[in-house]
Amino acid sequence: xxxxxxxxxxxxxxxxxxxxxxxxxxxxxxxxxxxxxxxxxxxxxxxxxxxxxxxxxxxxxxxxxxxxxxxxxxxxxxxxxxxxxxxxxxxxxxxxxxxxxxxxxxxxxxxxxxxxxxxxxxxxxxxxxxxxxxxxxxxxxxxxxxxxxxxxxxxxxxxxxxxxxxxxxxxxxxxxxxxxxxxxxxxxxxxxxxxxxxxxxxxxxxx
Numbered sequence: 001x002x003x004x005x006x007x008x009x010x011x012x013x014x015x016x017x018x019x020x021x022x023x024x025x026x027x028x029x030x031x032x033x034x035x036x037x038x039x040x041x042x043x044x045x046x047x048x049x050x051x052x053x054x055x056x057x058x059x060x061x062x063x064x065x066x067x068x069x070x071x072x073x074x075x076x077x078x079x080x081x082x083x084x085x086x087x088x089x090x091x092x093x094x095x096x097x098x099x100x101x102x103x104x105x106x107x108x109x110x111x112x113x114x115x116x117x118x119x120x121x122x123x124x125x126x127x128x129x130x131x132x133x134x135x136x137x138x139x140x141x142x143x144x145x146x147x148x149x150x151x152x153x154x155x156x157x158x159x160x161x162x163x164x165x166x167x168x169x170x171x172x173x174x175x176x177x178x179x180x181x182x183x184x185x186x187x188x189x190x191x192x193x194x195x196x197x198x199x200x201x202x203x204x205x206x207x
Contacts (some may be wrong), residue, residue, distance in 0.1 A: 003102045004052025006093070007205040010060075011047070011128070012167040013135050015143045015176040015197045016040040017188050022196035025163050029072035038067040039188045041143055041181055042167065043135040044098075044202060045126045051093035051102070059083040060124040061094045062141055063106075064117075064186050071112065079117030079184035081137050083124050095119055103207045105166035117184040131157055131174075133199060140183035145174035145197030160198075168200035 016022055019034040042063040049056030062081040067073075080098050082091045093102075099116065100107035122138035131147030147157030158173045165171060174197030179190045 003096070003206065005206050006049070006051040006097060006102060006104075007203075008044070008046050008049030008056055008097060009203040010049070010201070011045045011126070011199065012042065012171075012202040013045070013126070013133055013143075013145070013197075013199045014040060014042045014167070015145055015174075015179040015190075015195060017179065017190060018196045019194055020148070020175055020196045021160075021173060022198075024067075024071050025160065025165060030070055032070055033067070037069065038065075038071055039181065039186065040065050040067075041135075041141055041179065043124070043126070043141070043143075044167075045135075051090075051097065054089050054093050056090060056093060059086050059090060059094065060126060061098050062124065062135065062137055063098050064141070064181060064183060066186055067112075074112040075114040076109075076112050077115045077117055077186070078113050079186065080119045081124070081140050081183060082119055082121050084121050085123070086121070091119065091121065097204065104204045109166060117186070120183050131172075133174075137183075140181070142178065142180040143176065143197075144178050145176045145199070147199070148173040148175055167202045171198045171200035174198055 096102035134144035176197040
């Protein structure tokens with residue numbers, strides 16, 4: 001069965017268990033994460049989207065993952081939390097997009113994934129107040145961060161450009177204030193305020 005044409009756009013938010021700033025992107029996935037492994041939660045708030053005739057407007061999903069050592073070595077464990085409001089068709093569409101099975105930006109990472117942990121469903125709540133944001137999905141995910149500033153507190157938040165990150169080539173750096181993940185066999189907690197966060201608009205589409 002051919003994959004239908006699709007597109008999704010909205011806002012992306014991520015925290016990971018690496019110290020701020022996460023070295024994985026500037027280290028081209030070849031450096032050891034600061035905690036030895038890299039555990040991450042990438043949340044996508046879809047403002048507008050469709051998968052063939054299936055509307056994805058207003059839904060969301062969260063990609064959870066664990067890279068046991070340098071990310072470029074692969075063997076990632078990856079799972080998905082989808083919006084509880086989604087129908088079975090919408091859930092299948094978001095799973096295909098998030099896993100890379102439907103092509104698009106996530107397909108470039110599919111060779112690094114050693115184990116797919118499955119899909120959970122939960123109400124996902126996104127909250128954004130300027131440079132502060134949070135994402136909560138029942139007891140599975142609860143994370144929050146604030147955009148990072150440089151030496152001039154009146155200037156815009158710090159950004160990394162030309163990253164090659166699948167969410168956006170440019171993203172804003174953030175300090176994670178909390179990260180709690182307990183889903184699909186993955187579990188980590190941080191409230192140190194020292195871990196990495198990042199966020200950006202995203203716009204994906206099929207090839």
